[in-house]
Amino acid sequence: MIDAIHLTKKFGDVTAVDGLTFHVAEGEVFGFLGPNGAGKTTTIRMLCCLIARTSGEAWIAGYDTGNDADSLKIRKIIGFMPENTGLYGELSAYRNLDFYARLYDRTEQQRKESIERLLRLLGLWEKKDQPVGTFSKGMKQKVAIARALVHDPEILFLDEPTANLDPEAAKTVRDFILELKKEKKTIFLNTHNLDEAQKLCDRIGILKTHLLRIGTPKELKEALLGSKTVIQLEEVNDRIVAAVKHHTPGKVEVVDHRLVIDVTNAESENPGLVEAVFTAGGRIQFVQGLNPSLEDVYLKTVREETP
Amino acid sequence: MRLSKAWIIASKDLSIFRKKKSIFYTMIIFPLFVSIGLPLLIYFIAGRSAGTPDIVSGLPLIINAFAFFFLIGAATLPTTIASYTIVGEKQEQSLEPLLATPITDREILLGKSIGALLPPLLAIWIGGVIFMGMIDAITSGLLGYLYFPNAVMAVIMLLLVPLAAVTSVEVSVIVSAKVNDVRTAQQLGSMIVIPFAMIYVLGEINVFPLTVPYLIILAVILLVVDRVLFSLAVSTFRRDEILTKWK
Numbered sequence: 001m002i003d004a005i006h007l008t009k010k011f012g013d014v015t016a017v018d019g020l021t022f023h024v025a026e027g028e029v030f031g032f033l034g035p036n037g038a039g040k041t042t043t044i045r046m047l048c049c050l051i052a053r054t055s056g057e058a059w060i061a062g063y064d065t066g067n068d069a070d071s072l073k074i075r076k077i078i079g080f081m082p083e084n085t086g087l088y089g090e091l092s093a094y095r096n097l098d099f100y101a102r103l104y105d106r107t108e109q110q111r112k113e114s115i116e117r118l119l120r121l122l123g124l125w126e127k128k129d130q131p132v133g134t135f136s137k138g139m140k141q142k143v144a145i146a147r148a149l150v151h152d153p154e155i156l157f158l159d160e161p162t163a164n165l166d167p168e169a170a171k172t173v174r175d176f177i178l179e180l181k182k183e184k185k186t187i188f189l190n191t192h193n194l195d196e197a198q199k200l201c202d203r204i205g206i207l208k209t210h211l212l213r214i215g216t217p218k219e220l221k222e223a224l225l226g227s228k229t230v231i232q233l234e235e236v237n238d239r240i241v242a243a244v245k246h247h248t249p250g251k252v253e254v255v256d257h258r259l260v261i262d263v264t265n266a267e268s269e270n271p272g273l274v275e276a277v278f279t280a281g282g283r284i285q286f287v288q289g290l291n292p293s294l295e296d297v298y299l300k301t302v303r304e305e306t307p
Numbered sequence: 308m309r310l311s312k313a314w315i316i317a318s319k320d321l322s323i324f325r326k327k328k329s330i331f332y333t334m335i336i337f338p339l340f341v342s343i344g345l346p347l348l349i350y351f352i353a354g355r356s357a358g359t360p361d362i363v364s365g366l367p368l369i370i371n372a373f374a375f376f377f378l379i380g381a382a383t384l385p386t387t388i389a390s391y392t393i394v395g396e397k398q399e400q401s402l403e404p405l406l407a408t409p410i411t412d413r414e415i416l417l418g419k420s421i422g423a424l425l426p427p428l429l430a431i432w433i434g435g436v437i438f439m440g441m442i443d444a445i446t447s448g449l450l451g452y453l454y455f456p457n458a459v460m461a462v463i464m465l466l467l468v469p470l471a472a473v474t475s476v477e478v479s480v481i482v483s484a485k486v487n488d489v490r491t492a493q494q495l496g497s498m499i500v501i502p503f504a505m506i507y508v509l510g511e512i513n514v515f516p517l518t519v520p521y522l523i524i525l526a527v528i529l530l531v532v533d534r535v536l537f538s539l540a541v542s543t544f545r546r547d548e549i550l551t552k553w554k
Binding site: 011045048049050051052072073075076078080081082084085086087088089090091095099100102103104131144147148 | 312315319322323326327399400401402403404405406407408409410411546547550551
């Protein structure tokens with residue numbers, strides 16, 4: 001559905017995005033994670049045909065983003081929500097949405113149905129005639145999402161959809177994105193909220209001018225940091241440590257009364273580890289899996305890249 | 308280029324202007340002054356003249372000079388709206404989602420131009436009708452005939468006013484790309500009045516008389532200027548420029 005091949009954007013001598021290559025499948029929620037200035041917005045703008053690429057290729061549903069005729073076709077099938085809502089404050093929520101729906105050649109009936117459905121879903125139907133300028137940030141963000149969806153696009157591009165929102169409003173927006181995920185919409189999401197990326201995305205790309213990592217949240221964690229098993233004992237002695245080391249090739253650390261063991265597959269390795277400890281006379285209080293968070297993965301990846 | 312798309316943009320802008328009182332007042336104050344204030348001045352002059360032949364014979368010159376004010380209005384009034392419509396969108400950051408819709412840059416520019424042209428044109432044309440009616444009512448007794456409608460006013464209203472308004476809008480588009488503040492854009496855009504004021508002065512000293520042939524020459528010049536400015540405006544109003552270079 002979305003393909004980028006060595007996609008690059010330079011502003012003068014500054015390279016904003018460098019050689020991105022990735023694929024987003026139909027119905028997938030793909031997230032771009034990266035610090036400020038990593039090139040997330042520039043990438044989304046290139047994919048939405050808002051700015052021209054410097055080199056490389058980008059294809060949306062088989063259409064070339066660098067071709068003028070194709071770019072109009074792309075803009076018909078995508079919905080885009082920029083970081084700033086960019087609504088017309090003097091106009092009502094209904095009029096804002098109606099204006100955009102008309103640009104997509106929706107009939108009056110289609111516009112009415114679509115606007116009512118979206119505003120009801122987002123809990124704004126009762127306020128449909130109020131000027132958007134009087135709305136709270138969260139409400140404006142909801143209207144901006146509705147605007148991106150008013151023509152029922154196949155692909156949705158969301159640039160920091162929950163930035164600057166209070167936790168409650170951010171949750172509402174995230175829940176709505178989850179609803180869209182259930183509808184099998186293809187969603188491309190820019191965020192620097194790790195929790196949000198983990199909750200919403202099927203796959204994540206970590207970006208810092210160029211693509212540092214890409215994969216499912218699970219793959220990223222395992223590939224970069226692996227997982228650990230923690231065995232809490234009444235007492236740790238050399239015999240137990242030796243038995244565990246004999247059993248596993250992974251690193252074994254002793255922290256107070258705990259053994260922290262690197263494992264590649266916890267489900268298959270843990271029973272053997274427990275048995276080794278037990279056989280060596282260890283009295284186990286509990287066994288716990290220790291998985292790295294996406295934050296660990298993100299920070300490690302970005303820091304490795306920082307000179 | 309699809310006019311229907313441009314009209315969607317224009318009608319949205321017109322809806323916003325209707326809610327902006329400052330724009331509404333700007334649109335009516337100038338035409339009101341020219342269409343009612345200036346005829347009242349003529350009424351005062353005519354009353355004082357009491358049939359003095361010199362003054363009566365000079366009335367057409369004064370009326371023509373006053374009619375030229377509509378042209379100056381056409382050059383200045385659209386800057387108010389055009390600056391708002393572009394810098395305003397820039398401030399509200401509403402251009403980015405608009406550019407992501409299936410509409411071309413030229414259609415957006417045309418829509419914005421139509422939206423910025425219609426209110427001032429309407430205000431000036433209505434003002435022109437009031438002006439002509441009042442002048443005829445005041446001067447027909449003195450002149451012995453109805454001064455309006457005439458060819459000079461027809462050329463001014465139907466040819467020069469739309470062309471000057473287009474000039475004004477295009478200058479505003481170019482200026483708007485460089486500034487972030489509506490007032491600054493309006494002030495810079497309103498500099499367009501200077502060449503028109505100069506033409507007015509040249510008319511007063513008879514170097515460029517405000518007669519039909521000269522006014523048609525002015526229309527041709529404006530047409531060329533508008534064409535050049537339009538090319539400049541189109542090159543300024545490109546999505547890459549708007550999102551990455553507009554400050």
